[in-house]
Amino acid sequence: MTAWYVEHGPEGDVVVSSRIRLARNVKETPFPVHMSREQGEQIIEKAKQVLLGSGNGAAHVFDYFSMNELNAVDKQVLVEKHLISPEMLQDVHSRGVLLSKDECVSVMLNEEDHLRIQCIFSGMKLDEAWDLANKIDNLIEQEVEYAYSENYGYLTCCPTNAGTGLRASVMIHLPALTITRYINSLLNAVGKLGIAVRGLYGEGTEARGHFFQISNQVTMGMSEEDTLENLKGIVRQIIEQERLARRKLFHENRERLEDRLYRSYGIFSNARIMSSQEFMKLLSDVRLGINLEIIKGISLKKMNELMIATQPANIIKRFDGNLSAEQRDMKRAEMIRNTMDH
Amino acid sequence: MMCQQCLERPASVHLTQIINDEKKEIHLCEQCARKHKELTFDNGFTFASPFSIHNFLAGFLGNGFGYHIQPQERSTMPGCDFCNMTYEQFARSGKLGCGHCYDVFGSTLEPVFKKMHGNTYHHGKLPQRAGGKIKAQREIKGLKLQLNKAVHNEEYERAAQLRDKIRELEAQLKEDI
Numbered sequence: 001m002t003a004w005y006v007e008h009g010p011e012g013d014v015v016v017s018s019r020i021r022l023a024r025n026v027k028e029t030p031f032p033v034h035m036s037r038e039q040g041e042q043i044i045e046k047a048k049q050v051l052l053g054s055g056n057g058a059a060h061v062f063d064y065f066s067m068n069e070l071n072a073v074d075k076q077v078l079v080e081k082h083l084i085s086p087e088m089l090q091d092v093h094s095r096g097v098l099l100s101k102d103e104c105v106s107v108m109l110n111e112e113d114h115l116r117i118q119c120i121f122s123g124m125k126l127d128e129a130w131d132l133a134n135k136i137d138n139l140i141e142q143e144v145e146y147a148y149s150e151n152y153g154y155l156t157c158c159p160t161n162a163g164t165g166l167r168a169s170v171m172i173h174l175p176a177l178t179i180t181r182y183i184n185s186l187l188n189a190v191g192k193l194g195i196a197v198r199g200l201y202g203e204g205t206e207a208r209g210h211f212f213q214i215s216n217q218v219t220m221g222m223s224e225e226d227t228l229e230n231l232k233g234i235v236r237q238i239i240e241q242e243r244l245a246r247r248k249l250f251h252e253n254r255e256r257l258e259d260r261l262y263r264s265y266g267i268f269s270n271a272r273i274m275s276s277q278e279f280m281k282l283l284s285d286v287r288l289g290i291n292l293e294i295i296k297g298i299s300l301k302k303m304n305e306l307m308i309a310t311q312p313a314n315i316i317k318r319f320d321g322n323l324s325a326e327q328r329d330m331k332r333a334e335m336i337r338n339t340m341d342h
Numbered sequence: 343m344m345c346q347q348c349l350e351r352p353a354s355v356h357l358t359q360i361i362n363d364e365k366k367e368i369h370l371c372e373q374c375a376r377k378h379k380e381l382t383f384d385n386g387f388t389f390a391s392p393f394s395i396h397n398f399l400a401g402f403l404g405n406g407f408g409y410h411i412q413p414q415e416r417s418t419m420p421g422c423d424f425c426n427m428t429y430e431q432f433a434r435s436g437k438l439g440c441g442h443c444y445d446v447f448g449s450t451l452e453p454v455f456k457k458m459h460g461n462t463y464h465h466g467k468l469p470q471r472a473g474g475k476i477k478a479q480r481e482i483k484g485l486k487l488q489l490n491k492a493v494h495n496e497e498y499e500r501a502a503q504l505r506d507k508i509r510e511l512e513a514q515l516k517e518d519i
């Protein structure tokens with residue numbers, strides 16, 4: 001397995017990544033906000049014992065990082081790679097993460113819940129991510145008794161997660177549905193199905209970068225398998241709609257579309273200073289151009305890599321310096337040029 | 343449009359969330375958006391965490407959804423002895439302090455579960471440890487349903503078989519305890 005952002009997975013023309021997160025708490029221990037330092041350390045010790053030991057059975061080798069010991073840049077790098085949540089950046093005692101060397105699995109310790117098991121893969125791979133998260137969950141349970149009730153299932157700090165504690169989500173790129181403005185009716189329809197759609201909007205009406213996150217909201221009364229089937233069914237339909245809209249755009253508005261994508265491609269490949277916002281907007285067009293085979297000779301895999309490598313903390317980490325925002329914008333433009341040249 | 347946070351600067355960041363048919367729009371200025379801990383803007387594609395669902399939940403607990411509990415009454419509601427969470431804290435944050443809180447605040451939580459999940463019972467994975475007992479209880483529940491059906495359909499032979507099976511499982515459960 002390789003990290004989600006250096007791969008181009010199934011349905012990768014539309015689906016960027018698939019993620020499974022399981023929220024778990026240890027029995028007879030207050031949830032992290034209410035626990036003592038000692039209780040927090042005990043949870044960390046237990047989790048390390050399971051996953052750092054040789055022959056943990058997960059076929060993934062883990063490292064442990066204490067949040068107190070990581071520096072600010074390293075923490076932000078993990079957030080940018082979606083391996084820890086921004087919540088983990090807050091200065092709270094007894095927090096850490098067990099991270100698999102291939103960056104497919106991260107187990108956050110003492111975030112909102114004692115354990116947050118996360119598996120993330122490139123492309124549409126919800127089943128694979130669930131299988132792995134489930135396996136790690138079973139391993140941890142050999143050492144730890146979970147807070148669980150017959151009625152309410154796995155007990156979590158926030159009651160919106162109680163039951164399965166499962167959040168399955170897919171990051172999806174919907175440029176054609178956004179450009180053709182079909183997106184709103186689609187999102188409204190999806191919202192009725194126990195599914196949440198989040199997109200980040202910039203100025204104007206178009207989603208910044210046209211990336212959306214689609215996830216289940218229901219965690220009680222539905223099995224994990226049914227939850228995944230439901231989400232997969234909806235995502236499959238959205239993928240089809242997006243592909244249809246791309247073909248329609250291409251056939252009905254070819255000149256305008258080509259003009260837009262070539263302009264973006266031109267700026268993307270030649271700019272000297274690029275903010276991360278502009279980057280996401282142009283990246284969306286370049287991805288669409290690659291998918292429609294208007295832009296040739298560059299792979300989606302490279303685009304996925306670039307998307308993470310050009311994030312602010314990742315740039316600082318790579319160039320090992322205290323770069324200002326403007327210096328980062330120059331580095332970002334340089335990294336893009338280097339990628340597009342080859 | 344003005345920023346909803348500071349009500350001073352014009353809003354330039356517009357966030358839309360649709361959760362269970364409820365559309366929510368948040369409009370912030372760049373400064374406030376940056377400050378918002380859940381939104382790392384520099385980072386281009388970090389999505390809003392489900393922060394608003396917490397507010398939403400706290401909102402309808404605070405309004406005593408289905409229970410009409412007035413703020414002054416809330417301070418007299420029983421809290422959790424294990425983690426010392428008060429009803430007031432729970433209603434304000436929409437979060438729980440420990441596993442026992444689910445027993446203490448259960449009657450308030452169930453209508454919330456119903457509204458949010460359309461259900462108040464877990465139907466998913468069973469932990470392996472406590473799972474054996476729960477699995478047997480679930481099986482007994484299922485068999486009892488089948489038994490009722492068999493009796494209703496006058497399939498007495500089958501009903502007798504089911505009754506034996508239920509007795510057997512119940513005896514096993516008692517032994518385990």
Ligand SMILES: [Zn+2]
Pocket residue numbers: 345346347348349350351370371372373374375
């Ligand atoms: Zn503001």
Ligand SMILES: [Zn+2]
Pocket residue numbers: 422423424425426427438439440441442443
């Ligand atoms: Zn409690």
